[in-house]
Amino acid sequence: MKEEATATKAYKVPVEAPKDLIEAYFEAKKKALEEVLSHITHHRTGKARLKFRAGDRGRLRNNLLKDWKYSRYYVDSAIGLVKGWTRLHNRGRAKSKPKVAGKTVYIKSTLFTYRDGKLKISIEPGKRILGSKPSKV
Numbered sequence: 001m002k003e004e005a006t007a008t009k010a011y012k013v014p015v016e017a018p019k020d021l022i023e024a025y026f027e028a029k030k031k032a033l034e035e036v037l038s039h040i041t042h043h044r045t046g047k048a049r050l051k052f053r054a055g056d057r058g059r060l061r062n063n064l065l066k067d068w069k070y071s072r073y074y075v076d077s078a079i080g081l082v083k084g085w086t087r088l089h090n091r092g093r094a095k096s097k098p099k100v101a102g103k104t105v106y107i108k109s110t111l112f113t114y115r116d117g118k119l120k121i122s123i124e125p126g127k128r129i130l131g132s133k134p135s136k137v
Helices: 019-037 054-065 073-090
Strands: 040-042 048-050 112-115 118-124 128-131
Touching (some): 019 054, 048 073
């Protein structure tokens, strides 16, 4: 018998957020978005085309990682923000280019653990973690 997999896409966690990480991530998202959008061209039909190859991505990643003290995944997620925009634009569903507005941080599952009701999130590899207390049920 095949088991169904369920996945939670996003949820809020009541922890005291590290403001330095949030500000640094916000700036990295803005720089990444600006750089990736500069690689978009428009065909005469109006379709958007993103010419952002692996080499371009690697150069942007290396540039953003200079003086970056946090886990590297945060930079990788900042770069990946534009992927879906071109598809939405070409289907007529995106009216304008994406903007970085909210100060949220996306956390990949490899950056956190959850055991015995305690959540631990990697902020700086091997140096700093963010943790929550067990929730009462």
